[in-house]
Amino acid sequence: MQALPPFLAAESLACRRGERLLFRRLSFRLEAGSACHVTGANGAGKTTLLRALAGLTTPFAGEVRREGALALLDERSGLEPDLPLGRALDFWFGLDGATDGDAVMRRLRLDALAEVPVRFLSTGQRKRAALARVLGQAAPVWLLDEPLAGLDIASQGLVSALVREHCAAGGIALIASHQPLDVPGMTSFAIEDFAPAETEDAEA
Amino acid sequence: MTAALLRRDLAQFFPFTGSGAALPTVFFVAVAMLFPFAVGPDAKILARTGGGVVWIAALLAAILPLERLVARDIELGFFDQLRLRGMAEETMMAVRLAAHWLSFGPPLVLATFPAAALLRIEGESFSLLLLGLLAGTPGLAAIGLMIAALTASLRAGAALSGLLLIPLALPVLIFGAGALARQDHVSLGFVAAISLALVALAPFAAGAAIRAAREN
Numbered sequence: 001m002q003a004l005p006p007f008l009a010a011e012s013l014a015c016r017r018g019e020r021l022l023f024r025r026l027s028f029r030l031e032a033g034s035a036c037h038v039t040g041a042n043g044a045g046k047t048t049l050l051r052a053l054a055g056l057t058t059p060f061a062g063e064v065r066r067e068g069a070l071a072l073l074d075e076r077s078g079l080e081p082d083l084p085l086g087r088a089l090d091f092w093f094g095l096d097g098a099t100d101g102d103a104v105m106r107r108l109r110l111d112a113l114a115e116v117p118v119r120f121l122s123t124g125q126r127k128r129a130a131l132a133r134v135l136g137q138a139a140p141v142w143l144l145d146e147p148l149a150g151l152d153i154a155s156q157g158l159v160s161a162l163v164r165e166h167c168a169a170g171g172i173a174l175i176a177s178h179q180p181l182d183v184p185g186m187t188s189f190a191i192e193d194f195a196p197a198e199t200e201d202a203e204a
Numbered sequence: 205m206t207a208a209l210l211r212r213d214l215a216q217f218f219p220f221t222g223s224g225a226a227l228p229t230v231f232f233v234a235v236a237m238l239f240p241f242a243v244g245p246d247a248k249i250l251a252r253t254g255g256g257v258v259w260i261a262a263l264l265a266a267i268l269p270l271e272r273l274v275a276r277d278i279e280l281g282f283f284d285q286l287r288l289r290g291m292a293e294e295t296m297m298a299v300r301l302a303a304h305w306l307s308f309g310p311p312l313v314l315a316t317f318p319a320a321a322l323l324r325i326e327g328e329s330f331s332l333l334l335l336g337l338l339a340g341t342p343g344l345a346a347i348g349l350m351i352a353a354l355t356a357s358l359r360a361g362a363a364l365s366g367l368l369l370i371p372l373a374l375p376v377l378i379f380g381a382g383a384l385a386r387q388d389h390v391s392l393g394f395v396a397a398i399s400l401a402l403v404a405l406a407p408f409a410a411g412a413a414i415r416a417a418r419e420n
Contacts, residue, residue: 051418054284054288055287055288056284056287056288056418057418057419058419069289070288071288072284072285072288074281074284076279076280076281076284077280077281078280078281078282078284078285079280080212080216080280081280091208091212092285094208095205095208095209095289096289133285137289
């Protein structure tokens, strides 16, 4: 079966948190091989946007369209806190049919931590473990929420390199982050540009 | 994917491998052991009231694992990650129900043997008690799962779920303990029917609850 080229598109998307409208009329379309950087202040709605794009929440208005499997990295690793890291990751590798789990762990410098229970890992180590889970998923569409938060300089460079490779291989990456990433050709938009004016809260 | 999830859920909840998962069974036996001390060693009184005590102990034991049944995996983002891989919330909850029941139903039935010996429950009453618990615990597990999923996003969820389970479990308790008082198998049929309906309903109700928990 010939797989269709992946894409990720939002059409006139609007999302709320509680009673507050965070953004509206947000539209974009990412084709295979493109990366996009979403910026915005704390609470502007980056995480809400990513969860709506992932299909975890229903947007208030508008539509998300997508071709290709999706991997989401957020502040929750999905890894069993009581298990050693190696076994916690093996659960997801097994589920995703990843055969190169060891290579992925070496790439993210996690191989020395395989026996350490997940709850003892530092913030940065846990972030790298979650990245390993994303890599093992081998999904064409990546949604990364603050992938650089808590990472040291070397690891931040590694994330940029991983995104570059992912896009070079025809993948799509949408990254919400306060820090810049070194990815050539990456587009970007600020979520505040789509925030409603004070007066138009009611409609949208 | 479902098989891998069931293995993971079982490893997490099963007595002696999961953390603290043997507690409900130990608690159940402890109640059966305390009761003769409280009412005295009169065999007649024990035999008449013991069945009800076992049922109440089973009900309370069903409350103990609720706290970590659903809320923990929502916080971990575990269900979200499964959703992204195309698994329906209903499937996740059906698997969770199976794992939850397997981790407390059969151990409870096994623990009924020492509990019944302590309470002098013998003969026909004993077999009615065993069959009743076999038929009733899936229903208790289903109620527990629904409540755990509904209260997962609440701050005082753990305390609340215990309170909510008790009234909902009343029909199972009435027919289950009633079978002992009347010595008939018809009541057990009711217990099984209630359990079946609850088990069929629980994955959908719990699935909808964890979907709704994402929206806030």
